[in-house]
Amino acid sequence: MIRHWGRKPGERVDTVTPIHWREAVPGDTSALSLLGGATFLTSFAHDHPGPALLAHIRTAHAESYYRAALDEPTQLLLIGETPLGAPVGYAMLTPPDLPVPTTERDDVEIKRIYLLGPWQGGGRGDQLMDLLADHARQRGAERMLLAVYPQNDRARRFYARHGFHEIGETTFMVGDMPFRDLIYARTL
Template sequence: MSPRIREMTLADCEGVAEVRVGGWRSAYRGLVPQSYLDGLSVEEDAERRREYLAQGDPGVVNLVAEDPGGEIVGWACHGPYREGEVRTGDAELYAIYVHPDQVGRGVGRALLTASVARCSAAGHGRLLLWVLKENDRARRFYARAGFRADGAEEPFEVDGVAVPEVRYTRPLAR
């Protein structure tokens, strides 16, 4: 059964934090320092989510995926593409995470489809995202959804370790 996709509320912060921390620990094991993954805290992440939502950044959309029982099983966030501190006319998928127990069940696909639709409806010409270069599973996921690496790379620092990221892009229908 397809998950229900809706906008995130303050009441969702704990569930989203569980998904994010679990997603990091599962997807990035062996790709980022284990000490960083071990130090992740659901409570601290939930507090950060509450702060971000309370700030109400215009143009940034947080979506959650719920299973039939109402449990949060995925989260995605998108908004304007950032060239440094400057926002452009393109859109960026800032994050997408699925609870490790739900990977491969269509949750990520449903969240990505919703983000693509919303970015298209907002009039953006492209949707861009950054993915860890060594995260083969995520790279295959995005390629199946019509994204292509555009050759841009940059390091993402995690606990003092440079972890290379590659940029993917997909044109959007207007």
């Protein structure tokens, strides 16, 4: 019997349950891979073809991808955990790699920012965005960039609330399928 400790499966977690954010370490590659695959599948299964989606997850969210990212000193991965140590979210800050004018000295890219569905809300995303902005400023960045799927209205509203605005677009490959993404920027 599965016990849900007072809540139904899929129900949002209360707003007082904290997420502890820390820098990811090499021992987190399995958790990052699982989080990456789960959050990407949950976010895009409604309108991305299954084979392309699964091919993307197998490569872009493989443990080897996160292992290489953690070995790269210019990249930062944050992992969020419950008080019991269960991983529920992550974010990735990297040098910019988008088709807009950038400088590595002044710009950083939020490559990934995800929370599992029940952990969204209650200011948790705001907390994570504030942490990323603090890390970007510590690196001397003056601007944060990111790419977002145009049909992801919830994410676009979240980014707008945090001062991001559209500055361009790019093509994001999911397996062998191209998808249009918008490029957003926020001055720090």
